[in-house]
Structure formats: C-alpha cells, structure tokens
Amino acid sequence: MGIYVEAIILYIVLFFSGSTAQFTGAAAGTDGFSAIKEIYKILFYFVPSIALIWYLLIKSWKLEFWAVRPGRKDIVACIVTLPVLLITGFIISYISSAINGASGQTALYSPANSAEWVILSFSCVFSAYLEESFFRFYLLKKREELNLNATSALILSVALFSICHIYEGPWGFLNAVFSGTFLAFIFLRYNSLHGIAIAHALYNISVYIINAIIN
Secondary structure: OHHHHHHHHHHHHHHHHHHHHHHHOOOOOOOOOOHHHHHHHHHHHHHHHHHHHHHHHHHHOOHHHOOOOOOHHHHHHHHHHHHHHHHHHHHHHHHHHHHHHHHHOOOOOOOOOHHHHHHHHHHHHHHHHHHHHHHHHHHHHOOOOOOOOHHHHHHHHHHHHHHOOHHHHHHHHHHHHHHHHHHHHHHHHHOOHHHHHHHHHHHHHHHHHHHHHHO
C-alpha cells in the first residue's frame, strides 16, 4: 500500500497540480516566451522534481540494478523513438487542423534570440527527463512492487501521462496516449531511459522550431 501512496502523491504534486494550473492560465505563457520563467522552472521545478524521483529510486534499489548507465541501447532507442514521435505528432496536428482549424492548435511562443533558444532547449531536456523518469522509469520499474504485470503497468503509465497533458485539449490528450504508449513500449523493450528522454526532448524542441518556421 505504501508504494501506491508514494506514487499517487508524487503524481499529484509533480504533475497533476501543474496541469490544473494550465486550466486557470496560471502556467500559460500569455505574454510570449519568457527566458526568466523557463530558468525559474528549470531551477525550482524540473531539477528538484527529478532529484526527488531519483532519490526515491536510490532508496529502493542498489545502483548496479539501475538501467541508467548510457550505452548503445540508448542510441538505438532514440533513433527508433524520435521519428515515431514526430510522425505521430504531425498526423494528429494535421487532423486537428483539418477539423478544427487554428482553434484546434495549442498556442506556442517561440524564443526571440539564440540565448532564449538555448534556455528553451535545456528546459525541454529537463522536462523530458522528468516525465520519462516518472512515467516510464519509476512506474514501469516498480511494477512488481505495485503488483502489476508489464501490460497493466504500461496502461497505468499511459493513462497518467495522458491525463497530465489534458490541458492541451483533446488532440493533445490523444497525442499523449499514442506517444506515451510507444515510449513505454520502447522503454520495456530496450530498458533505456536516456534514449527515450533525449528523443522526447528533441521532439519537443522540434515542435517549437516548426512553429517558429511556420509563424
């Protein structure tokens, strides 16, 4: 029971509370891209959150059992994952635009200079590592403690990942379902945290680049 309480508290504090803020506009960038806000998020949200998750993992397992040492499997996982994320995102974005027009798109504010792009890139990397550390590494590696088989753990991971992206609207939620399923599958297949985290980060950065080019 304790591990369930731990997982639920982590999810509510680190993810669901932030998603709820999106509904009120408290976390929305209504004034355009802000480098200060991104730095603040990195230092006071992403880094402490990742540290907390990894601290809990360190308490649970000996270091030699971790799947965190970078290796060839991470390169393979990244190469396999990134194109799928890009294609999935493009297809869902295209369908959303065809059905809803511009109203179906989530507003993005691109950086205005090179320094801001660097800050955004770091923010995307930390954000991706946070989400992969919890939704894939933490939940899927602790499936035995949660008394879940691989399929049940995958469903739980996808469900929680998708719910925390519900602020992006139905199409963003749908994208999270498909991408979350694939990320979980790749993690289980290659036992790779870094590969899927880097692919996730590159996907997020690509979305901003494409948005900047189009707009």
